[in-house]
Amino acid sequence: MPTQYNTLIFSPHIDDEVLGCFSFLGPDCFVLHFGAEDRPYVSRIERIQELERAATMLNFQWNVLDNPVNHYRMQDLIPTMELAINQIKPNRVLIPEPSYNQDHRAVYDAGIVATRPHDTNWFVQNVLIFEQPDSLVWLHSKSNEPSYFREIQIEQKLTAYALYSSQVRGHRSPETLQAIASLRGAQICKPYAEAFRVKRLVDFR
Template sequence: MITSGTERILIIAPHADDEILGCGGLIEKACRFNNHVKVIVVAVGDITHPHKGAVVTGHTRKKELQEALAYLGCTDFDVLYDDKDSLLDTVPKSEIIQKLDTILDGFRPTMVFIPLPSYHQDHIVLFEASFAALRPKPNQFIKLIAMYEYPLITWQYQKFWNTGELYLDITDTMQKKLNSFLKHKSQIRPKEHLISPENVVKWAEMRGMEVGMKYAEKFYILRSHM
């Protein structure tokens, strides 16, 4: 899927760390084979996380993002909003769509990965804005549009059963995925939490078990053509 060295892969994430949770293995493998990976994180900001008991600044989140992506070999990333973490539902959706339109037209990706919507308002808003921005257009250059998941979709009010499923073997890069996730130091949860480092590994192991691999990432196909 990503060994040619000619793919232009765009990953759109609501927050810093979602890109690793959903696509960390994909990012590392794509960069290793000399494909161009661009990551767009839509919202960071100063926010109090219950697991930290203190304010985590947007500056900290961006620094962690840079370090996590650099570890995987990706240096092309951008943050759209510096003050909208957990506040994307206060931004006009048309504004987000316009920003994504501009990125799509400028980067001209061959593959796009967007978040599977979950209970979180930012994830819902970004999925809907991404879906609108990826509407069919003349001279379409995107050959794969897929949703990525992360463990917190276990609390998901809307299930996606009518999509194609795509698994990526990340057995050879699972440790790098985990190490890059650990660069997001402000987001590390206790062992029993769904997105603790231990459960990030268990999630990949579960997806791998579904298709006879040791570790895998799972994607849900929205549109593809060859």
């Protein structure tokens, strides 16, 4: 596991980081993906190849774990998350908004545990919850009003998303991503933005 990245993203699946955290992806960001599977229309190897192309374009570092997709267990994810936090010592951790997707809920619940105030674990000053199309088009809870925004260049985000060609689907189409980004941009008087919920934001003085 690498060390000393400012931002650590807990991404349930390959492509979730581009869908929800595009504005944070860069040289100072490490993305931990919790699984990738073989499917009839795309293999695990092809999924990782798509990730490699996106990571090369956006210049972020990553690792893909072997948890069984659609069967993540919170208790299995927590030790891996804590290990990553203690080794990387990030200033910021991003975890997914819980949604109808069971893997997203497992990563969210495990992430809340792994970033808790603790007397021996590395203390992450800033914890943000990132949204995705599935957390907006079919709400899982009423607590997803965003409180933190980052302006983005939508063309760059859509170009990066297109690299995950096997995952471009109707319910998370480029048009849907652009509509969400336009809405979030309007909330901060910018053309396009990504939005997050603040779980913890620390200002040490």
